Amino acid sequence: MSHEDELAALARAVEAQIPFNRVVGLQLGDLGPTETTITFEMRDELVGNFARGSLHGGVISAALDVVGGMAAITAAVAGGDVSTLAERFGKLGTIDLRVDYLRPGVGEKFTATGYTLRAGNKVAVTRMELHNDEGDLIAVGTGTYLIG
Amino acid sequence: MSHEDELAALARAVEAQIPFNRVVGLQLGDLGPTETTITFEMRDELVGNFARGSLHGGVISAALDVVGGMAAITAAVAGGDVSTLAERFGKLGTIDLRVDYLRPGVGEKFTATGYTLRAGNKVAVTRMELHNDEGDLIAVGTGTYLIG
Amino acid sequence: MSHEDELAALARAVEAQIPFNRVVGLQLGDLGPTETTITFEMRDELVGNFARGSLHGGVISAALDVVGGMAAITAAVAGGDVSTLAERFGKLGTIDLRVDYLRPGVGEKFTATGYTLRAGNKVAVTRMELHNDEGDLIAVGTGTYLIG
Amino acid sequence: MSHEDELAALARAVEAQIPFNRVVGLQLGDLGPTETTITFEMRDELVGNFARGSLHGGVISAALDVVGGMAAITAAVAGGDVSTLAERFGKLGTIDLRVDYLRPGVGEKFTATGYTLRAGNKVAVTRMELHNDEGDLIAVGTGTYLIG
Numbered sequence: 395m396s397h398e399d400e401l402a403a404l405a406r407a408v409e410a411q412i413p414f415n416r417v418v419g420l421q422l423g424d425l426g427p428t429e430t431t432i433t434f435e436m437r438d439e440l441v442g443n444f445a446r447g448s449l450h451g452g453v454i455s456a457a458l459d460v461v462g463g464m465a466a467i468t469a470a471v472a473g474g475d476v477s478t479l480a481e482r483f484g485k486l487g488t489i490d491l492r493v494d495y496l497r498p499g500v501g502e503k504f505t506a507t508g509y510t511l512r513a514g515n516k517v518a519v520t521r522m523e524l525h526n527d528e529g530d531l532i533a534v535g536t537g538t539y540l541i542g
Numbered sequence: 543m544s545h546e547d548e549l550a551a552l553a554r555a556v557e558a559q560i561p562f563n564r565v566v567g568l569q570l571g572d573l574g575p576t577e578t579t580i581t582f583e584m585r586d587e588l589v590g591n592f593a594r595g596s597l598h599g600g601v602i603s604a605a606l607d608v609v610g611g612m613a614a615i616t617a618a619v620a621g622g623d624v625s626t627l628a629e630r631f632g633k634l635g636t637i638d639l640r641v642d643y644l645r646p647g648v649g650e651k652f653t654a655t656g657y658t659l660r661a662g663n664k665v666a667v668t669r670m671e672l673h674n675d676e677g678d679l680i681a682v683g684t685g686t687y688l689i690g
Numbered sequence: 691m692s693h694e695d696e697l698a699a700l701a702r703a704v705e706a707q708i709p710f711n712r713v714v715g716l717q718l719g720d721l722g723p724t725e726t727t728i729t730f731e732m733r734d735e736l737v738g739n740f741a742r743g744s745l746h747g748g749v750i751s752a753a754l755d756v757v758g759g760m761a762a763i764t765a766a767v768a769g770g771d772v773s774t775l776a777e778r779f780g781k782l783g784t785i786d787l788r789v790d791y792l793r794p795g796v797g798e799k800f801t802a803t804g805y806t807l808r809a810g811n812k813v814a815v816t817r818m819e820l821h822n823d824e825g826d827l828i829a830v831g832t833g834t835y836l837i838g
Numbered sequence: 839m840s841h842e843d844e845l846a847a848l849a850r851a852v853e854a855q856i857p858f859n860r861v862v863g864l865q866l867g868d869l870g871p872t873e874t875t876i877t878f879e880m881r882d883e884l885v886g887n888f889a890r891g892s893l894h895g896g897v898i899s900a901a902l903d904v905v906g907g908m909a910a911i912t913a914a915v916a917g918g919d920v921s922t923l924a925e926r927f928g929k930l931g932t933i934d935l936r937v938d939y940l941r942p943g944v945g946e947k948f949t950a951t952g953y954t955l956r957a958g959n960k961v962a963v964t965r966m967e968l969h970n971d972e973g974d975l976i977a978v979g980t981g982t983y984l985i986g
Binding site for chain 3: 883884888897
């Protein structure tokens with residue numbers, strides 16, 4: 395398999411083999427060295443405020459946590475091979491997460507983006523953003539991850 | 543209705559009318575002036591790490607966010623009537639949330655507890671804890687909420 | 691006084707009339723609608739790790755807290771007059787602050803920058819960064835402020 | 839030296855050899871396995887709001903950061919010898935810190951207390967509280983530390 399095929403295989407495993415990722419409907423996009431993206435679509439069961447039809451805070455947290463974790467390990471193995479990435483994924487753990495809810499999560503489709511600020515050999519720190527399909531910034535987050 | 547019956551009716555509404563709370567299976571317990579509790583049971587779809595069979599971080603965040611929010615408004619209307627509580631609930635919004643993941647979320651049943659540290663007329667700050675059925679502290683959180 | 695002179699007068703007051711800002715040696719720079727900056731210089735008494743000669747975490751927190759607060763009120767009164775800004779400053783309070791320490795705070799001079807993510811009429815949320823004079827990103831922060 | 843004398847010697851070093859700790863006037867108290875305390879006294883230069891005569895947020899952050907760090911390494915070496923504690927102190931680094939400012943920091947004397955929630959061999963998580971001499975809870979914090 396090519397590097398790209400291997401990365402895609404890992405992404406499909408993260409989507410399919412983590413039950414709660416399936417519940418939210420997370421779709422991994424880019425797993426680049428400087429930026430990682432995840433998308434998901436609005437569905438009735440993701441709603442937290444039925445009057446506004448907006449996302450539940452827990453859905454937003456879940457998406458930001460996952461995209462931050464993927465950014466953390468992708469940065470940690472930048473230049474390395476995908477088997478190392480898969481191995482890192484097995485050891486990945488969120489230490490702490492801060493989420494700032496800026497605007498109601500209304501929209502049809504959402505994109506979470508993760509950026510790595512610090513990637514040591516034990517701990518990584520990332521910033522995350524969630525936008526809707528109109529480009530509104532719904533939420534931001536900061537996460538600290540154990541990566542080795 | 544008695545005060546207790548009104549509180550119970552509000553709790554049932556929070557459980558049933560917020561779709562994502564149903565996905566997680568949140569059951570509101572005490573809505574006391576100093577402490578609020580929520581319980582939920584492990585189910586396959588809440589898993590985040592299939593090797594360990596532990597809760598997804600997003601499930602933990604969702605439970606802590608909700609119990610903190612309930613603590614915030616319960617403290618804000620302490621001594622007031624339940625219709626005021628329901629009205630506050632309609633205006634409740636999480637501003638920010640920090641979650642610290644301390645141990646893998648393994649267990650059959652989980653209890654989230656919220657304590658209010660500050661309750662002004664605009665903003666409340668709460669601390670939250672998540673324990674499993676063996677009394678292990680799985681995660682803690684701190685939340686800031688807009689309450690009026 | 692012109693708008694610029696009024697802004698400069700407020701900045702001098704923040705620097706001079708807040709004792710602990712003088713201890714750190716904070717110098718307010720731009721108070722623009724989208725970005726606020728503060729600078730300070732390394733001095734022996736700001737050191738937290740004498741082996742590395744790096745800034746104490748409390749100095750970093752103080753600078754990020756102040757630049758975030760200035761960004762919060764500047765955004766809140768964008769387009770308004772400076773007396774409104776001064777009035778807002780009198781009511782400004784930090785609700786919570788997260789700081790991520792990314793690299794040792796070594797350098798001769800440091801620049802803290804604040805960006806406003808959300809500015810309601812009660813609460814503002816800002817992100818902050820601290821760079822040294824070589825452009826290294828030393829720390830980032832996120833703050834929630836009561837502004838009215 | 840006895841164990842207690844060695845601990846006291848380390849505490850004096852932390853107070854005296856870290857310049858910014860001297861600026862704040864931090865006095866290390868108990869370095870127990872479950873709880874660590876630090877005290878400091880109000881002085882003019884620690885003021886952040888001259889109208890109220892209350893502590894600057896950066897002073898509060900600095901005290902909470904230091905007491906959390908001491909709690910982290912004390913828990914990590916519980917049962918071990920003091921030379922191990924001193925060695926750990928040399929490697930101690932704050933990864934991230936959240937501070938919630940609950941009430942104005944008014945008072946004559948303040949006590950910061952740190953509790954360890956998680957102490958692995960790489961990372962520790964602590965909760966901290968700041969009280970004034972009337973027992974008012976001024977601020978709380980949560981910190982993540984690199985300890986090895």
